Amino acid sequence: MTTSSTHSLPAPRGLHRSVFDWAFAAIVVALGGWAFHAHGASMDVYEKAILAGAMPAIIALAWFWGPIRGLLLLSGLATWGAMTLYMRATDDYGADLAQADKVFWLKYFLSSQSAILWMSVLFFMSTVFYWIGVFSKGVTGARLGSRIAWAGVFMALVGTLVRWFESHQIAPDIGHIPVSNLYEVFVLFSWMTTLFWLYYED
Structure with a gap:
């Protein structure tokens, strides 16, 4: 006597995503579409390819690692705030970048230079607290180091995104995605390696 059984294949993982996952994906796509609409004419092929590739990469990363979702949303909101402050005064090419020396929040926190200095x-500070945790063999130092590292990544992302916006306000054809020189690449390297650490720590 033989028996037969059937095994159904599991449904694709994407079908089991929560409403919040899909809402986050929709926000990323909407913001990416806005960036193409607002600045597409001044982007080169290199920028467009990076932006197009970044959208699915960000969605996949946020779906895979939940804590980064809030970080990305807060970074986006802070960047939007910086752009709004810049656009309160304009010149021949767009936002008046001199606002970075006049507006409190831009001067001390949200302009690209200030944000990257905060990073x-x-x-x-995060490194110091991690070392304190190592030598004291306690959890307080490491916990503070971790939280400050998250804050550093937040400021790095804000600085990177605002720098991209600022570059398009200088003059036509000068705007560039902020991975175009050694300074920007070092900023990218700093926050990416920190995120790797925070992921494995989590």
């Missing part, structure tokens, strides 16, 4: 300070 540097926060990463240094």
Whole structure:
């Protein structure tokens, strides 16, 4: 006597995503579409390819690692705030970048230069607290180091995104996605390696 059984294949993983996952994906696609609409004419092929590739990569990363979702949303909101502050005054090419020296939040927190300086300070502080945790053999130092590292990545992302916006306000054809010189690549390297650490720590 033989028996037969059937095994159904599991449904594709994407079908089991939550409403929040799909809402996040919709936000990323909408923002990417807005970026193409608002700045597509001044982007070169290199920029368009990076932006197009970044959208599915960000969605996949946020679906795979939940904690980064809030980080990306907060970074986007802070960047939008910086853009809004810049656009309160305009010149012949767009936002008046001199606002970075006049508006409190831009001068001390949200302009690309200020945000990246904060990134540097926060990463240094994070390292100090991690070492305190190592030598004290306690969890407080490591916990503080981890939280400050998250704050450093947040400021790095804000600085990177705002720098991209700022570059398009200088003059036509000068705007560039912020991985185009050694300074920008080092910023990218800093926050990416920190994210790798935070992922494995999590």
